[in-house]
Amino acid sequence: MGARAWAVTFDLQHTDRATQARAGLLRTPHGNAPTPLFCPVGTQATVKAISPRELHELQTGMILGNTYHLYLRPGAELIAEMGGLHRFMGWDGPILTDSGGFQVFSLEGLRRIGDDGVVFRSHIDGSAHTFTPELVVDIQEKLGSDIAMVLDECAEPHDYAYAVAAMERTHRWAERCLAAHRREDQALFGIVQGGIHDDLRRASAAAISAMGFAGHAIGGLSVGESKDDMLRVLDGLMPLLPPERPRYLMGVGSPEDLVECVARGVDMFDCVLPTRLARNGAVFTPEGRLNLRNAAHKNDPRPIQEGCTCYTCQHFTRAYLRHLMLAREMLGSRLNTLHNLHYLLELMRNMREAILGGSFEAFREAFWARYQVADAAARDWNRARWNSRARRGEGESGP
Amino acid sequence: MGARAWAVTFDLQHTDRATQARAGLLRTPHGNAPTPLFCPVGTQATVKAISPRELHELQTGMILGNTYHLYLRPGAELIAEMGGLHRFMGWDGPILTDSGGFQVFSLEGLRRIGDDGVVFRSHIDGSAHTFTPELVVDIQEKLGSDIAMVLDECAEPHDYAYAVAAMERTHRWAERCLAAHRREDQALFGIVQGGIHDDLRRASAAAISAMGFAGHAIGGLSVGESKDDMLRVLDGLMPLLPPERPRYLMGVGSPEDLVECVARGVDMFDCVLPTRLARNGAVFTPEGRLNLRNAAHKNDPRPIQEGCTCYTCQHFTRAYLRHLMLAREMLGSRLNTLHNLHYLLELMRNMREAILGGSFEAFREAFWARYQVADAAARDWNRARWNSRARRGEGESGP
Numbered sequence: 001m002g003a004r005a006w007a008v009t010f011d012l013q014h015t016d017r018a019t020q021a022r023a024g025l026l027r028t029p030h031g032n033a034p035t036p037l038f039c040p041v042g043t044q045a046t047v048k049a050i051s052p053r054e055l056h057e058l059q060t061g062m063i064l065g066n067t068y069h070l071y072l073r074p075g076a077e078l079i080a081e082m083g084g085l086h087r088f089m090g091w092d093g094p095i096l097t098d099s100g101g102f103q104v105f106s107l108e109g110l111r112r113i114g115d116d117g118v119v120f121r122s123h124i125d126g127s128a129h130t131f132t133p134e135l136v137v138d139i140q141e142k143l144g145s146d147i148a149m150v151l152d153e154c155a156e157p158h159d160y161a162y163a164v165a166a167m168e169r170t171h172r173w174a175e176r177c178l179a180a181h182r183r184e185d186q187a188l189f190g191i192v193q194g195g196i197h198d199d200l201r202r203a204s205a206a207a208i209s210a211m212g213f214a215g216h217a218i219g220g221l222s223v224g225e226s227k228d229d230m231l232r233v234l235d236g237l238m239p240l241l242p243p244e245r246p247r248y249l250m251g252v253g254s255p256e257d258l259v260e261c262v263a264r265g266v267d268m269f270d271c272v273l274p275t276r277l278a279r280n281g282a283v284f285t286p287e288g289r290l291n292l293r294n295a296a297h298k299n300d301p302r303p304i305q306e307g308c309t310c311y312t313c314q315h316f317t318r319a320y321l322r323h324l325m326l327a328r329e330m331l332g333s334r335l336n337t338l339h340n341l342h343y344l345l346e347l348m349r350n351m352r353e354a355i356l357g358g359s360f361e362a363f364r365e366a367f368w369a370r371y372q373v374a375d376a377a378a379r380d381w382n383r384a385r386w387n388s389r390a391r392r393g394e395g396e397s398g399p
Numbered sequence: 400m401g402a403r404a405w406a407v408t409f410d411l412q413h414t415d416r417a418t419q420a421r422a423g424l425l426r427t428p429h430g431n432a433p434t435p436l437f438c439p440v441g442t443q444a445t446v447k448a449i450s451p452r453e454l455h456e457l458q459t460g461m462i463l464g465n466t467y468h469l470y471l472r473p474g475a476e477l478i479a480e481m482g483g484l485h486r487f488m489g490w491d492g493p494i495l496t497d498s499g500g501f502q503v504f505s506l507e508g509l510r511r512i513g514d515d516g517v518v519f520r521s522h523i524d525g526s527a528h529t530f531t532p533e534l535v536v537d538i539q540e541k542l543g544s545d546i547a548m549v550l551d552e553c554a555e556p557h558d559y560a561y562a563v564a565a566m567e568r569t570h571r572w573a574e575r576c577l578a579a580h581r582r583e584d585q586a587l588f589g590i591v592q593g594g595i596h597d598d599l600r601r602a603s604a605a606a607i608s609a610m611g612f613a614g615h616a617i618g619g620l621s622v623g624e625s626k627d628d629m630l631r632v633l634d635g636l637m638p639l640l641p642p643e644r645p646r647y648l649m650g651v652g653s654p655e656d657l658v659e660c661v662a663r664g665v666d667m668f669d670c671v672l673p674t675r676l677a678r679n680g681a682v683f684t685p686e687g688r689l690n691l692r693n694a695a696h697k698n699d700p701r702p703i704q705e706g707c708t709c710y711t712c713q714h715f716t717r718a719y720l721r722h723l724m725l726a727r728e729m730l731g732s733r734l735n736t737l738h739n740l741h742y743l744l745e746l747m748r749n750m751r752e753a754i755l756g757g758s759f760e761a762f763r764e765a766f767w768a769r770y771q772v773a774d775a776a777a778r779d780w781n782r783a784r785w786n787s788r789a790r791r792g793e794g795e796s797g798p
Contacts, residue, residue: 044726045719051730052714074697074722081698082718090714298473299480315451315489319481323473324445330729331445 006214008187020265028146033061039270043394049334066393068100076142084144097145133176150177152191157225163195187214205240215246238265278336288372310342405613407586419664427545432460438669442793448733465792467499475541483543496544532575549576551590556624562594586613604639614645637664677735683742687771709741
């Protein structure tokens with residue numbers, strides 16, 4: 001199976017000498033995406049508040065769709081009938097879909113996990129559903145994403161015995177997904193599990209990378225473990241993954257994490273962070289996060305970020321954006337989202353340029369010299385929110 | 400005072416021979432706007448969900464801002480400090496502001512009307528405020544709109560004695576607004592009142608048009624009276640207004656009303672209808688209104704309107720738009736708003752072209768041959784909502 005030719009291929013263009021940072025090109029049926037790559041999240045067949053035209057203007061290389069949400073509403077059959085997810089949502093660039101596993105495992109409602117699959121209840125109407133490895137492949141084939149993900153089991157990060165069981169089930173499910181996958185214009189990625197345990201990560205990397213997937217995702221990180229644990233796991237894991245295949249770290253998207261994970265050899269990311277923060281009035285700048293709701297911005301005539309070329313910064317002041325947030329105007333969410341996505345996508349482009357130019361380490365130092373990470377309290381609060389909601393998809397409510 | 404030169408002038412280009420329909424050009428400090436003209440409503444310094452760039456792409460000739468809302472939040476002083484409403488909201492085309500009177504008179508909360516002005520409570524925090532004719536002029540001068548409106552008193556449509564008193568107060572307030580107005584790059588419009596009473600409308604038209612305003616608004620219509628009463632009042636009133644000044648009917652914006660009121664010689668309109676309906680999933684087509692939430696559209700691959708050149712119709716199906724409404728995605732409100740504004744603005748352009756080409760009566764007949772007015776129940780429901788909320792500004796909640 002390692003010989004299977006996939007519809008998505010990866011050209012590794014350059015690996016940094018001082019770090020593990022990589023620059024490459026993903027070739028997909030819907031166009032090429034340069035890496036390192038950040039994928040905005042479009043949970044319900046829309047990146048919240050943003051149009052496909054704006055996604056193109058932002059030079060978005062790929063977006064993510066959530067299988068769990070799309071399966072429940074409007075349903076994979078309907079999307080297939082309407083010509084697939086690309087046509088349905090009017091986005092003709094590359095799309096990656098997750099397997100829905102993470103959402104299902106995070107549900108508050110009843111669920112039962114067995115070797116065959118997982119039983120869960122819809123957050124919309126409470127109806128019972130079962131995801132099996134074969135079904136999530138079938139759903140994603142109906143959606144017609146360029147990259148589909150295998151069903152995996154994401155364990156609590158610290159429970160070793162559970163991490164072993166979840167990892168082994170993830171491996172069995174990966175084989176079944178691979179056997180079930182048919183669609184030739186879609187690639188399938190495997191997912192490495194193993195919690196924060198280096199020996200399990202090694203075992204999982206070996207098992208998954210032997211199966212011949214088009215790419216490899218790292219699951220079970222950014223789910224509540226410490227930042228140190230996350231980076232240590234990556235330090236040990238990344239060298240074990242085949243360098244000729246893309247590596248995708250799911251659920252990571254703060255500027256500082258992107259820089260540090262790119263330095264460790266990650267090629268692809270997705271996260272609701274930039275879009276969700278934006279709707280709460282928090283925006284990225286090279287100096288760190290800014291909350292536009294603060295009274296300090298009341299009569300501030302400056303843009304969010306001096307010199308930023310995004311539509312928001314070219315036309316609107318912090319004072320106006322603050323007003324829109326306080327008045328609960330949709331345009332505020334939209335303009336903040338445009339800026340945050342622009343900031344992150346430009347960060348990725350700048351990292352790529354630095355890698356190709358041999359100056360990534362200098363870029364990383366310059367980033368850290370300027371960027372003030374949100375304070376510890378804010379981080380802990382964020383982490384608690386992630387645990388309960390953030391990785392479940394970019395939903396306004398429910399999972 | 401009739402000799403005062405205003406910053407906004409009107410070129411009457413053509414009057415239809417078969418009807419009273421007029422085509423003209425409003426010249427303002429922020430550009431020219433062809434008439435008949437529909438102004439989208441931007442209550443809180445944003446046309447809900449829509450960016451200034453999109454307003455330009457829709458060929459929006461003028462927008463309306465609500466003085467009541469902007470005075471309360473973020474405040475006229477702040478907007479003045481930020482360079483005025485145009486710069487604050489990033490819209491460099493013409494802006495018309497209302498006086499805030501209608502919102503204040505529609506408030507549920509305590510209010511006291513006297514000759515000096517009206518005392519009201521904020522819908523945001525309950526704080527007490529007083530609007531006088533002089534203050535609403537001052538606020539609008541701070542906002543820096545191209546066209547400001549006098550403070551008027553909008554009476555219940557059927558109470559004759561009250562209508563007389565409100566009309567007379569409106570006339571006294573109009574004189575005071577005129578005396579208070581200073582800003583040379585802003586024009587002031589008078590407002591004709593008089594309820595549904597033809598004799599009062601005649602008296603008000605005579606009194607207001609003698610004062611030398613830059614234009615004349617018709618207040619106190621579309622506030623709960625019957626459609627017959629509204630059209631009858633216009634039939635009697637329009638010939639009494641000086642033809643060389645623009646005529647502005649406040650709060651009207653359904654396609655059928657626009658056609659009938661243009662036929663009677665109205666040049667300018669504003670209404671929350673297209674934007675508010677859009678957020679509820681109701682969209683205009685040449686055949687009438689469509690509700691995208693209906694199950695009939697579940698797998699409908701057609702655009703809202705075949706052949707429509709708006710961004711929404713060029714890229715998205717009814718099935719997708721229905722999904723966005725059911726999933727409560729902002730993009731749904733936004734795409735529907737784009738379509739509804741495009742539909743109405745194109746309707747205005749088409750009427751103008753027909754007037755200039757001498758074929759307005761044929762246009763009107765063709766419109767009615769195709770357009771199915773929302774059924775009586777829907778209309779009554781709409782009217783009840785108008786009475787309680789719609790003319791109070793394009794707010795999500797509160798007045």
